Ligand code: KG4
């Protein structure tokens with residue numbers, strides 16, 4: 001039986017990544033070049049710096065991805081690429097590279113939504129069964145996505161202000177933790193207690209939306225007030241209190257969504273899906289939904305990567321959702 005091989009590109013933010021994916025569920029290679037160090041001294045991702053880095057490494061990335069997978073252009077069936085949402089200059093690097101390779105090697109081009117990519121990281125754990133729900137938590141997005149069938153997406157709830165990962169990065173900055181702060185704050189949280197009882201915004205409202213800017217402000221005010229009066233706060237307790245507030249709201253809203261939308265699977269994906277506290281609490285909560293499987297995106301595939309774009313790209317390929325030379329980057333692309 002012929003295998004389907006997709007070369008897939010991801011460059012929406014601060015990771016340049018190219019993968020070769022077989023039949024949408026097997027990783028032959030997944031090369032990830034991160035630029036985090038270049039952005040750390042600025043405390044966040046600088047778009048112009050990101051674009052330049054992508055340009056510098058993208059050629060080496062796809063050459064390495066093909067070499068590691070031990071395939072040539074003749075073996076490929078398609079080229080997939082993230083075309084949004086993300087930073088326009090960063091996206092354009094992947095889009096230009098993918099378009100060029102598709103044109104030169106006469107391969108179909110598959111435009112992929114970055115958020116659909118995050119969901120399909122779950123595909124490397126087990127096949128997705130529909131209807132499904134995804135809790136998508138990243139640096140730019142926090143949303144609950146209902147999927148009635150393959151390739152169909154309906155956002156039933158989303159953040160009204162900051163994304164969860166963005167809130168982690170901002171409070172991390174106040175704690176003197178360098179970007180991206182999610183991982184270190186998560187680790188610190190496990191050594192502390194929820195002693196500050198920060199607000200759980202919108203937790204009791206009858207919708208599936210989120211808000212994290214009030215929590216962020218409460219956190220920053222607490223730290224500044226302590227600074228002013230010369231009091232030193234327990235860092236582990238601060239981290240634990242912040243994380244408890246974030247996780248409480250994410251888990252409560254997801255539980256409420258599952259009651260209204262019974263599904264076969266709940267998928268947790270996106271950069272913040274690597275959060276140990278969130279993975280643990282969601283796993284406990286899911287015990288009450290006996291007929292819904294919890295699929296946690298693999299830890300290594302929670303952050304941005306080309307593999308997830310190849311998995312989503314395979315679904316688009318099967319549905320004939322192709323692009324052409326006019327494909328452009330769409331920074332605010334929605335489902
Ligand atoms: O999905 P991603 O790699 O990029 C976007 O598409 O935004 O997500 C990056 C975000 C950052 O805000 C980072 O702080 C957060 O994911 N993150 C975490 C953890 N690991 C990464 N947040 C909480 N806990 C973690 N363990």
Ligand code: ZN
Nearest residue numbers: 138271303304
């Ligand atoms: Zn992402």
